[in-house]
Structures are given as C-alpha cells and as structure tokens.
Amino acid sequence: MRGLDRAAFVALLLGLAGIGYRLFLMLDTVPPGNSDEATFGLAALHIAQGREYPVFLYGQHYMGMLQSYLAAPLLAVTGPSWPVLRLPVLALYALFLWLMHRLTRRIGSPWFATLVVGLLALGTERVIRDQVTTVGGRPEVKVAVLVMLLLVLGLAQRTVRRRWLAVGGFGLLAGLALWSDWLIVPYLAAVALALVWVLRRELLGVAGLLLVAGFTVGVAPMIYDNLVAPPGKDSLSVLRSISGGTGAVPGWSRRLDGGLLEGVPLASGLCPLTGCGRWQEWFGLLYPVLLVVAAVVAVVAYRRAGGRDERVAPVVHLALVAGAALTLLSYVRSPLAATDPVGNARYLSVLQLSLPAVLWPLWRWAVAGWRGAVGVVGRLAGALATAVLAALAAASLAATVLFATVGTMPGRREEWQAQAMAATVRGIGLREVYGEYWTCNRLVFNTAEQVVCGVLDGDLLPGFNRYPAYWTRLARAARPGYVLAVDTPADRRLRELLGDRADAALLAEVGGYRVYHPATPVRPWR
Numbered sequence: 328m329r330g331l332d333r334a335a336f337v338a339l340l341l342g343l344a345g346i347g348y349r350l351f352l353m354l355d356t357v358p359p360g361n362s363d364e365a366t367f368g369l370a371a372l373h374i375a376q377g378r379e380y381p382v383f384l385y386g387q388h389y390m391g392m393l394q395s396y397l398a399a400p401l402l403a404v405t406g407p408s409w410p411v412l413r414l415p416v417l418a419l420y421a422l423f424l425w426l427m428h429r430l431t432r433r434i435g436s437p438w439f440a441t442l443v444v445g446l447l448a449l450g451t452e453r454v455i456r457d458q459v460t461t462v463g464g465r466p467e468v469k470v471a472v473l474v475m476l477l478l479v480l481g482l483a484q485r486t487v488r489r490r491w492l493a494v495g496g497f498g499l500l501a502g503l504a505l506w507s508d509w510l511i512v513p514y515l516a517a518v519a520l521a522l523v524w525v526l527r528r529e530l531l532g533v534a535g536l537l538l539v540a541g542f543t544v545g546v547a548p549m550i551y552d553n554l555v556a557p558p559g560k561d562s563l564s565v566l567r568s569i570s571g572g573t574g575a576v577p578g579w580s581r582r583l584d585g586g587l588l589e590g591v592p593l594a595s596g597l598c599p600l601t602g603c604g605r606w607q608e609w610f611g612l613l614y615p616v617l618l619v620v621a622a623v624v625a626v627v628a629y630r631r632a633g634g635r636d637e638r639v640a641p642v643v644h645l646a647l648v649a650g651a652a653l654t655l656l657s658y659v660r661s662p663l664a665a666t667d668p669v670g671n672a673r674y675l676s677v678l679q680l681s682l683p684a685v686l687w688p689l690w691r692w693a694v695a696g697w698r699g700a701v702g703v704v705g706r707l708a709g710a711l712a713t714a715v716l717a718a719l720a721a722a723s724l725a726a727t728v729l730f731a732t733v734g735t736m737p738g739r740r741e742e743w744q745a746q747a748m749a750a751t752v753r754g755i756g757l758r759e760v761y762g763e764y765w766t767c768n769r770l771v772f773n774t775a776e777q778v779v780c781g782v783l784d785g786d787l788l789p790g791f792n793r794y795p796a797y798w799t800r801l802a803r804a805a806r807p808g809y810v811l812a813v814d815t816p817a818d819r820r821l822r823e824l825l826g827d828r829a830d831a832a833l834l835a836e837v838g839g840y841r842v843y844h845p846a847t848p849v850r851p852w853r
Contacts, residue, residue, distance in 0.1 A: 332437060342428070371396070371402050427440075475501065475518050491537050495540060499544055501541075577666065617689070749778070758779070762810040763817050
C-alpha cells in the first residue's frame with residue numbers, strides 16, 4: 328500500500344488478522360457472556376434510556392463505566408446484544424494495536440514493531456476476554472497510556488506543535504484512566520515521571536496548571552462519587568477490602584508461584600483458561616530476568632545517547648519496565664495471586680503494554696547475531712535470543728490455534744444454553760424470578776429487562792444484588808419464579824423447602840437450568 332514500507336504492511340496484515348479473529352469470536356458470543364458483563368450492558372441500557380448515569384459499576388465502587396457509556400448509543404438502536412455491547416471494546420483493541428505499532432517503531436525498529444503486533448494479534452481465551460468482553464477498565468486504560476507515551480516522545484522531540492494543549496490532554500487521559508481502572512496506577516506513575524523528565528521547568532508554569540486541570544477533569548466523576556459515597560463504600564475502602572482477602576495470608580513462595588509462574592504465562596496467552604502446565608511456565612520464570620535486562624539495556628542506551636531527543640526512547644523503555652515491575656510486585660503482594668491465580672490472572676493483562684521494552688534486548692541481540700556483527704559470545708547470545716523469541720511466538724501461536732479450534736466449544740455451548748433458558752422463562756410468562764449470581768443479570772440482559780431477577784445464595788438467602796431495584800421489585804412480587812442451575816446447593820435447598828410440591832412447581836428444565844413457579848413464594852429470610 329502507498330505510504331507503507333514492507334514492515335508496516337506486514338504489521339497491518341497481522342493486525343487485521345487479529346481484529347478479524349476477534350470479530351469472528353465476538354459475533355459468535357465467544358467467550359460467552361456472564362452476569363458481570365451483563366451488568367455493564369444493563370448500565371449501558373439505563374444510560375441510553377436516561378434512567379441512570381453511573382460513575383462506577385453497580386455494586387462495585389472502583390470500576391469505571393466508560394465502556395458502558397461507549398456502548399449506550401449502540402444499544403439504544405439495537406437493544407440488548409452481546410456483539411453490539413462488545414463493539415466499542417473491539418474498537419479499543421484495534422486502536423491499541425495501532426498505537427502499539429507506532430510507539431514500538433519510534434522506540435525500537437520497524438520489523439520489531441511488526442513482531443510485537445504479530446504477538447498481540449494472537450490470543451487464548453484469557454487474553455481474548457480482556458480484549459473483547461465488556462468487563463471494564465483494561466482496554467481503555469492501555470490505550471490511554473500509549474497515547475500518553477507518544478505525547479512524551481513528541482514533547483521531547485518537539486514534534487508536537489501545541490505543547491500546552493498536549494500537556495493538558497496528558498492530564499485528562501491520566502484522570503480518565505485512573506477513574507476507569509486502578510490497576511493502571513503503576514504505569515501512570517512511571518509515565519508521569521517520564522513527562523516530568525521531559526518538561527522539567529515547564530511544569531512550574533502554565534503547562535503544570537493545564538496538567539493538573541486536565542487530570543482533575545478526567546478524574547472528576549470518581550472524586551464526586553467518593554465525596555457522596557456512604558462510609559466504607561468509597562473506592563479506597565472497597566479496594567482495601569478486596570485486595571486484603573480473608574484469613575491467613577499465603578506465603579511468598581505461593582504468591583510468587585501463582586503470580587509469576589501461572590499469572591504471567593496466562594496473561595501472555597501461552598496457556599488455556601484452565602491453567603498452565605509446568606512446561607508452559609517458562610516465560611513466567613524468565614519474565615523478571617527480562618525486566619532486569621531491559622532496564623540495564625535502557626540505562627546504557629540513555630548514558631550513550633546525546634541530547635534529550637535521543638534519550639527519550641530509553642526513558643520510555645524504563646517507564647514501561649517500571650510499570651511492569653510495579654504491577655507484578657503489587658500483584659504478588661496480594662493473597663489473590665496464591666488463592667486463585669487462574670481466575671485473577673486478568674489483573675496482569677496490562678503487562679501487554681511492556682512487551683516492546685521486555686523483548687527489545689532479545690531482538691537487538693538476535694539481529695546482531697544474524698548479521699554477524701558480533702564475536703563468538705555475541706553470536707551465542709544472538710542464537711539464544713532468537714530461540715527465546717521463536718519459542719514465545721510458537722507457544723503463543725499453538726495456544727491460539729488450540730483455543731480457536733477446540734477451546735471455543737464449551738463457551739458456545741454455555742451461551743446456547745443461557746439463551747435457551749432465557750427464551751423459555753420469557754415464553755412461560757414469568758417476569759420476576761430469583762436465581763443465583765451467575766444467572767441473574769445475564770438473564771435480565773438476555774430478556775431486555777422483560778424478566779428481572781433477584782440474587783440468592785446457595786441457602787436461598789439474599790445474595791450479591793448489584794442493582795437493588797431488581798431486588799425491591801422481587802420483594803413486592805406476589806408469586807415469583809425461581810431459575811436455578813440443576814442440582815446446585817440452591818436447587819437442592821429449594822426442593823427441600825418445597826417438599827412434595829417440588830415436582831408440581833417445576834415448569835421446565837432446559838440448558839442445565841430448572842425453572843420453578845411455586846404457588847406460594849419461598850423466602851426463607853423473612
């Protein structure tokens with residue numbers, strides 16, 4: 328194509344393949360929807376209808392709702408639809424690829440940027456979930472950080488014409504990112520230090536005021552919500568309660584094992600969603616070493632560079648290394664890294680931002696070895712670097728192919744069953760039902776709120792109801808239904824309470840669910 332060199336053209340093809348792969352999965356609702364994502368969808372519907380304007384996710388006062396606001400205009404036209412709900416997230420992924428290519432070319436080399444795009448185009452279910460599903464935060468904050476880094480480069484190399492406007496935009500993006508997802512704080516801190524290095528004394532004047540003003544505007548929704556939040560419901564209190572966990576804190580060995588050996592390969596797309604085999608954990612073991620090597624290489628490059636325009640690339644590398652290191656440290660300090668490393672590996676998805684910095688030394692050594700521009704030791708290092716890059720690409724490709732050909736079927740089956748259940752409940756005529764957490768909001772979204780659902784736990788006591796209005800409506804219902812997964816604790820408890828009336832109350836069994844409609848409500852908490 329005109330205006331693209333060969334490396335950029337190949338990167339474009341790889342990027343389009345990655346977008347097409349995700350679009351195909353998205354249209355087939357793979358990964359399947361769930362009640363967490365449905366809550367974002369319901370919020371988008373409420374925004375489109377002018378009923379609610381939430382700052383944070385219902386029942387979760389730390390996850391920003393930018394994705395719901397992006398999806399609201401689309402759902403206002405189409406109504407509830409999983410593919411339509413996910414369209415803005417797919418657009419963010421496409422923007423992420425483009426920005427990553429631009430950044431990597433500027434701090435690395437053209438063909439290295441192509442390699443990075445190729446790796447990011449691949450993806451197992453763990454990776455795809457963060458890049459396609461509307462679960463809040465991570466897609467938009469990665470885009471924000473990349474734009475901020477490009478602004479740092481432009482300001483240092485004086486390719487940005489309106490410097491003050493760029494600084495204000497930097498602050499605005501930082502504020503929006505902080506509101507969207509607190510996981511990005513380590514990267515925001517590292518990128519902010521890079522900006523300070525670039526501007527230095529300029530920040531003492533108008534530029535500094537614009538930076539603060541932009542940040543304040545971006546984070547304003549979060550500030551407002553925290554000011555009016557009841558005691559204990561502000562973002563900091565909620566985050567402390569979640570990250571602190573319950574019970575005894577696992578030892579460092581378990582947290583490092585879960586965070587590095589399990590979490591990093593999962594977040595990098597080397598393992599299936601069920602977890603990593605021992606032979607797949609090699610990248611997690613190597614990752615801290617690569618971070619240290621990348622930091623050393625960046626420091627050496629900084630010292631050898633001339634003016635600020637040459638030194639800014641190593642500074643960006645250091646910012647990406649620092650962001651990854653702080654993110655990893657924060658994660659392994661949490662008990663979540665040990666108690667459920669597979670389920671919590673999503674918190675490491677932001678490490679994708681640091682891929683150019685982490686792999687850059689390997690690329691340099693590999694290229695030097697290919698060209699024969701080094702001695703025997705350099706050639707050995709080049710061969711080893713080539714082997715690591717080839718192993719990473721091969722493992723990512725193999726895991727992606729395995730997921731695309733085999734791993735999607737369980738998700739498809741689950742989605743078909745959920746859709747069949749929703750159609751059955753709606754067809755029966757039930758409009759108020761009780762169910763378990765992973766049933767309720769998904770059912771409400773699939774039925775466009777024609778059916779509302781109140782969450783019960785396994786003992787049929789009130790559960791985690793993210794949107795209290797549904798629970799309030801159920802409390803007034805004269806004869807609610809019950810939609811429970813077959814033979815779960817809640818299902819067995821309901822049948823126990825109904826006794827001889829259980830079979831008479833059972834209206835349907837579909838897709839692994841049982842739909843009950845007792846003559847009198849079963850509310851053991853009253």
